[in-house]
Amino acid sequence: MTANELYTKGARVWIPDPEVVWRGAELLEDYKGQNQLKIQYEDGEESVIKIKDKNSLPHLRNPEILIGENDLTSLSYLNEPEVLYNLRVRFEERNIIYTYCGIVLVAVNPYDELPIYGNDIIQAYSGQDMGAMDPHIFAVAEEAFKKMSRFEENQSIIVSGESGAGKTVSAKYAMRYFAMVGGSQAETQVEQKVLASNPIMEAIGNAKTTRNDNSSRFGKYIEISFNKQNEIIGANMRTYLLEKSRVVYQSIEERNYHIFYQLCASADLPEFKKFHLSHADNFFYTSCGEAPEIPGVNDADDLVNTRNALSLLGFPDKDQMMVFQIMSAIIHFGNVKPVEKEGETCEIPPKDKSLNICCQLLGIEESQMRMWLCNRKISTVNEVLVKPLTLAQASVSQDALAKHIYACLFNWIVDKINKALHSSTKQHRFIGVLDIYGFETFEVNSFEQFCINYANEKLQQIFNMHVFKLEQEEYVKEQIEWSFIDFYDNQPCIDLIESKLGILDLLDEECRMPKGSDANWCQKLYSKHYQKAKHFDKPRMSNVAFIIHHFADKVEYSAEGFLEKNRDTVLEDHLNILKASEYELVAELFEDKPDPDAKRQRAGSATTHPMKQNPRGTQSHKKTVGSQFRDSLFKLMHTLNATSPHYIRCIKPNDDKAAFMFEPKRAVEQLRACGVLETIRISAAGYPSRWTYAEFFQRYRVLARSKDINRSNMRQTCENVLCKVIQDPEKYRFGKTKIFFRAGQVAYMEKLRSEKLKACGVMIQKHVRGWLARRRYRKLLKSVWLVQKHARGLLARRRAQLLRETYAATKIQKTWRCFKARQNYRSVRSAAIRIQAHLRGWLGRRLFQKELHEHRAIVIQKMVRSWLARRQYKRVMRGIIKLQSHFRRRKAKKELKLLKIEAKSVEHIKNVNKGLENKIIELQQKLDIRNKEMQYFKEQENSVTNLKNELEKLRGSSDQAEKSSNKITELLHQIEALKTELQKEKEEKKDIIAEKDILLKEHTEIVERLSEEKCKLKEDLDAANEKIKQQELDASEIVKKSVASANKHLMEEFESERAHHQRVVKEHARLQQRLENLQGEMQVLTSPQGHKRTPSDISAISIESFTSSVSPEESKKDEEEEDNGKEHLDLGYGTQRKKKKAPAPPVPTANSTEKAASDSVENEKKDADVDVGLVLKLQNKIKDLEKEKSKLLSELDKMEEESPTPGSSALLSDSAFEALKNKFVNVEDVALVIKLQKRIKDLETAKSKLASELDEKEEEEEENKDITVSIPNFAYNNLKMQELENENDKLKREVSKLMKSIAESTNFDHHVELSPAGREFMDQFEAMTDELERRREECLQLRAMLAEQSITTHAIAKESYGGIDDIVNEDNELAMAYRTQKELNRLLENQLQKTEKEAKKKHEEYKKEIKELKSENKKQQKIIGENLTLPPDAKIEATMQHEITRLTSENLDLREIVDKQTDQIRKLKKMLKVYAKRLKEGEAAEIAAELEKDETQTSVSNVATVKHRERNYMGMLEYKKEDESVLIKNLIMDLKPKVAMGLLPGLPAYVLFMCVRHTDYINDDEKVRSLLTSTINGIKKCVKKHHEDLDRVTLWLANTCRLLHTLKQYSGEKSFQSENTPRQNEHCLRNFDLSEYRQVFSDLAVWIYQTLIKLMQEAIQPMIVPAVLEHEAIAGLSASKPSGMRGRTTSTSREIDDTRELSLDSLMKCMNKYSQVLVQHAVDPELVKQIFRQLYYYCGAGALNNLLLRKDMCNWSKGMQIRYNLSHLEQWLRDNKLNESGAQNTLDPYYTSFATFTSSEN
Secondary structure, eight states: OOHHHHSOTTOEEEEEETTTEEEEEEESSOOSSOSEEEEEETTSOEEEEEOOSGGGSOEEOOOGGGTTOSBGGGOSSOSHHHHHHHHHIIIIISOOOEEEETTEEEEEOOSSOOSOOSHHHHHHHTTOOTTTSOOOHHHHHHHHHHHHHHHOOOEEEEEEOSTTSSHHHHHHHHHHHHHHHTOOSSOOOHHHHHHHHHHHHHHHHEEOOSSOTTEEOSEEEEEEEEOTTSOEEEEEEEEEOOOGGGGTOOOTTOOOBHHHHHHHHTTTSGGGGGGTOOOGGGSGGGTTTSOOOOTTOOHHHHHHHHHHHHHHTTOOHHHHHHHHHHHHHHHHHTTOOOEEETTTEEEOOTTOHHHHHHHHHHTOOHHHHHHHTSEEEEEOSSOEEEEEOOHHHHHHHHHHHHHHHHHHHHHHHHHHHHHHHOOSSOOOEEEEEEEOOOOOOOSSBOHHHHHHHHHHHHHHHHHHHHHHHHHHHHHHHHTOOOOOOOOOOOHHHHHHHHSTTSHHHHHHHHHHSTTOOHHHHHHHHHHHHTTTSTTEEOOSSOSSEEEEEOSSOEEEEEOTTHHHHHHTOOOHHHHHHHHTOSSHHHHHHTSOOOOTTSOOOOTTSOOOOOOOOOOTTTOOOOOOHHHHHHHHHHHHHHHHHTSEEEEEEEEOOOSSOOTTOOOHHHHHHHHHHHTHHHHHHHHHHSOOEEEEHHHHHHHHGGGSOGGGOOTTOHHHHHHHHHHHHOOOGGGEEEOSSEEEEOTTHHHHHHHHHHHHHHHHHHHHHHHHHHHHHHHHHHHHHHHHHHHHHHHHHHHHHHHHHHHHHHHHHHHHHHHHHHHHHHHHHHHHHHHHHHHHHHHHHHHHHHHHHHHHHHHHHHHHHHHHHHHHHHHHHHHHHHHHHHHHHHHHHHHHHHHHHHHHHHHTOHHHHHHHTTTHHHHHHHHHHHHHHHHHHHHHHHHHHHHHHHHHHHHHHHHTTHHHHHHTHHHHHHHHHHHHHHHHHHHHHHHHHHHHHHHHHHHHHHHHHHHHHHHHHHHHHHHHHHHHHHHHHHHHHHHHHHHHHHHHHHHHHHHHHHHHHHHHHHHHHHHHHHHHHHHHHHHHHHHHHTSTTSOOOOHHHHHHHHHHHHHHHSOHHHHHHHHHHHHTTOOOOOOOTTOHHHHTOOOOOOOOOHHHHHHHHHHHHHHHHHHTTSOHHHHHHHHHHHHHHHHHHHHHHHHHHHHHHHSOOOOOOOOOOHHHHHHHHHHOOSHHHHHHHHHHHHHHHHHHHHHHHHHHHHHHHHHHHHHHHTOOOSSOOHHHHHHHHHHHHHHHHHHHHHHHHHHHHHHHHSOOOSSSOOOHHHHHHHHHHHHHHHHHHHHHHHHHHHHHHHHHHHHHHHHHHHHHSTTOGGGTTTTSHHHHHHHHHHHHHHHHHHHHHHHHHHHHHHHHHHHHHHHHHHHHHHHHHHHHHHHHHSOHHHHHHHHHHHHHHHHHHHHHHHHHHHHHHHHHHHHHHHHHHHHHHHHHHTOHHHHHHHHHHHHHOOOTTTSOOOOOOOOOOOSOOOOOGGGHHHHHIIIIISOOHHHHHTSOTTHHHHHHHHHHHHHHHHTOHHHHHHHHHHHHHHHHHHHHHTTTOHHHHHHHHHHHHHHHHHHHHTSOOGGGOTTOOHHHHHTSOSSOOOHHHHHHHHHHHHHHHHHHHHHHHHHHHHHHIIIIIIOOSSTTOOOOOOOOGGGGSSGGGSOOTTOOOOOHHHHHHHHHHHHHHHHHTTOOHHHHHHHHHHHHHHHHHHHHHHHHTOGGGOSHHHHHHHHHHHHHHHHHHHHTTOTTTTTGGGGHHHHHHHHHHHHSOO
């Protein structure tokens, strides 16, 4: 067809316009080759356009029938204005956002919520063909899912578009569709986890930009994995090019990533208090864009969703809090501001709190971070230099570190999500969803835009190849002749970027240069590619920019910052600090990841290596960002090439985010960039319009003559028509099933068709209008006559009516005026009366108020005057009383002085404490002697054996004796002198033994007297024991809880021990990294500018850093090991161990003793602040050790007494004894040395025992004699203090004697070296002197306390008794308080002793448990060690088997405990309910009998059982408890539907109820509980196992309902007994209330019903559309419209041979089958009606949803077909007597919708 034929007057064309891009117009003249054409725009404006040649003619517009088509390729004229106009019409006028363009789905962002993504829409698109439904993202997803499931090919969906176009939302809906359609039968959370990854990635990867409030700042490719059953089993995510620069800077009106604002909005949460967060405006990194909030978005609620998603994906709470902690550290890190110093250096102020908080949150050392933020390390061959950074460099390195931390955390979270979504099941196929950034061009384009456009170039290449491939496949399939279609190939542009010496290659090369810069790199690009590559160009006005001609547009890139962003430089010093963090996650983020391309180590090889810093020459280069992105892009392209792609192009309609507003300029830019117009161009180059022969004949039969029509051969008919209509055969081609047209031919055909139809319409209109005009004239004439007649009658009637109304109105006016006059008069009169009454009342009230006011004033004056008089009187009386009290106080003071003088007199003290001193001394001596005799015989044998063993050891040291012979001779002389003194001591002992006999007699008398007192105390003790036993019972429960908690704690420790060896490698690497950091710091400090430190300092710092990272338990163990005699290492100056080094023993002088005494006093003052409980525990421990030591010394003393050798005594410690034992050979010498130690020890113990005996004696005398304490006995306390001082003097004398004797035998000269024994003796002597000084200080303190007691007594009297001291103890209340306090102390001591015993027992039990756990731990470690030697596969299997066995054993134990407790709880609840019910029914006697039975706990044979009322039980089935499983198996699990059909309907239910009645008869609640539980579980297992067996599910639905009805009918409740007979009421349950089980059976029946409905719906779902919508029982009513390119790209292009035909008959057969099965199993008729009512509703809903989504069926002929098909369904209901079930009513809404089709032919 020529241009003259197309461009005629009236033709519609498109004219370019600078504002609206394309403007519609109409030609006002024919085109005949002239240079200009007159046109008229749609708004009426006329204009003239210039025409150069035929190629410059304007684009033609498509006919109206093609406007708004689903597929753009079905348009006759395929050009840019038509595509833009079609999208605009669908979007603005019809509010349709999805449109097909060949294989591409174009999605326009509506900026509004649309109800087109519900589950019902998903179900409507599920299983449907792509061309049969309206365009939707669900249709594309269904196409991908169908191709994967049918043809077993991997699929991919590529979603692209610019920011704000809706890419993320589209990808989200596609994933949601796969999660719904690919949901597995099992109850798993895989689909929920796949969807839960979206809020997490949006929080950490999305941000607000000027174009989009939720813009994805990274690209991602999600692979959703499916198994062979096409069920989702997992997913995997890959991310690309995260915008890290947004972390440190945002433009105006933009935000940082959402997670930062979510944390700031939730700063008030208790768990976030430690993060020190506040509003986002207070932090630099979150306030750059000055837009911290998004309208309509609640960041706090979004954080809750994010945390829920993290929990769903298996992130532990600890890891979540650690992630939030690192995020918070990044926020605080942005507030760290370096300050410039002199000499181009900088520093961080010491008062900078942000750095402190950041380092605390990251677990790193603040000093190191403070230093390396302002300095950097430069390594050379021989030395390491530290270079200060300028302020600008420090800021850049700080921002780089923040970006790197966020990027590492982002990658870690993605890895964790992938692990959570990973499935152990083998992946069969997958569908990938690619959400990637579209083509971008801004005013200033940088490295990010370069990478984005590079990725789009690669994707566009794949897209072009795919479109070309599909186009050629279609032509081959239809067997038509075709020529090669030329399309745009962007491979040269890609080669320019990624080839050798391309842009990326030159960029990497420049990055490796030491002094590389952006300008040098630009010059290299100019020299290499300018005027050599057609896609590369140079801007005119800049030397640091370049231009690349992309497929969408040419883009100018600014080279500034390319090198820095490509390097992505982070200082190694910063990373080393972070690697040494005390938090495991922080250190893990920055670990050196192993190269995935490198060879893996063999099994069993070492996994850790020392982290040594490589020299500069051998250091491996880090990959640049560009090379990393290029590699990841290659992998993505490889993946996409291996899949079948589906394309979704998202379009942003406007920049204002306004709903359904379309801006043509913005849309055209995006259509050009996303490749939609390229698809149109490729389609237009071939045959874009395709019609089937039937569609063409139906549409254009008006152009054919009757002789050209051959209905048996449609192709021949179409050929006859086209040959006459289109003369050029190149404009069309005939295929096997379709006719292919060139662009514009369909429009020409439409023009011819419309002209033919117009001519026919004109002829018809001519005749019809003439007939209508004549008929109208006749009707008008008749109407005029009739109107005249009625009008005249009407006028007459109106006149008469007017006269009557005038008369009536006059009369009414007269009456009304009279009434109004009377009414006005009455109202005026009543108003005057009312005003007078109110005025008079007001005057009276005012007079009354005046008189009342005067009366009240008089009363107030009276009261005030009386109060003033009383106050004066009280003041006078108070002064008199004070004078009296002062006089009496002076008198009392005088009396008190007299009493004090009398109390201090010597005679008074003698009278009170006469003879007490001698008695105490005698008692002490008697007790010592008796204790020695008691222990003598027991310890004799042990001491002999010990000495023999020591003798053998000493004889074995003969070699040492020979070496030290010279020293022995000196010691022998000393021993001889000591022997002489020992002989003297023995003589003194003989005298003491003589006195011993005398003291024994007195001792026996005292013992007898004490025994009597002991009996009395025993009685009191028994009473106290009873109380304590009661307390012990209460404490036993607490102990059990503590034991359980301790066991739990031990198990947790065991688990942590198992996990510890896994963290050893990471901890080792982290500590080594920390060591390297400290060594680097040491090198800096040892430099000439810093402080020099020794190697010991380095070790100290490293050890301190180590101790900061270990647990407190480990640090305690280390301290204990240090105290147990380990060698002390040199840890450098200032360390704790070096400070605690013991000094050499000084020579005992007077000055040293005084100094020691003063030190002891100071130590006591310091110890006063120590915890009292801790001091008591330590004192008890010291006492136990002293007792053991005293026993050993007493044994040695007895052995010494028996030995005939004389000796002397001395003061030696254990270490001195060991030193002497190593040098002495003879046992006799050892015994002599031992004697030296004992004497001083006895003197110490004697003093302490004296003090304790005095206290005990005082308490006993007070108890026996009931001494009344009026005022504290100061005289007695003074006497006691004098006795202690005398005893101290005696001890000093004896010590001085011993000192003289030892001084004679030992040389203490300063210049002479002392022996080991001498040194130890001097140390012990100094300790004794310190002890004596401490005792002296105690005495002084006691005296001070006694002096204060008098003061406190007077203070008490002054506070409580008006200053009179005599009244203080007038009623003996102090004595009573003292006795009660003493009794309380005794009770507490007894309780303390018992609790200590119990604690010891528990301690032993815990020790046993710990031993068992240790043994088990060793076994576990052995197993782990064995596993480490195994190969990787065997290692995994072994560990998994071990874990499975351990966990199963633990689970079984816990399950048994839980079952027992739940059974007991249920039993008790049921008993309570039964008793309550019986109480209501009056069966109190039976309950009492049962209670008596439980209390006595006697046998059943001896005691009468519970009495029940006699009843006649019938219809019960008795069974044994052990036969329960057999009953359930035979009755439920093994019962087949065919067998059940031959039995009585509901027989299993009746049998089970008979068993229940028997358990009710014997009143065995445990048995009925077990039976009903087994029944429920059995039915569940049977239905789950055979959920696809219709007969089995129906059988147990009927029996479950039957059993539920019987339980209700015979429950005994009146609401269910209304229809029962008296006989049935007698058979009701009497003992059990099974209402809870009835609810369980009701839920079970509902679950089985839902399973049955789901099974039926799944079976009939594929039949609904073919049976109701597509079944054509009436022939000749179908019609169709032309289909576009989408019709050939559906999955039905590959025919499957085994697919069966579905029609209305198949649906009827299925319904008959369901009805037959339900009747055979005797399902309740009401339930049958409900089932078919729901099935009919499902059929109607599915049919209507599909009908509304298929525009081709919305016509009159299809409505007639559908109505006919529905009539068959109604007839089936009538045939099966289900017309009253209500199922027919469910079809009424669909009849109304179908009526719209049949009402008129539209």
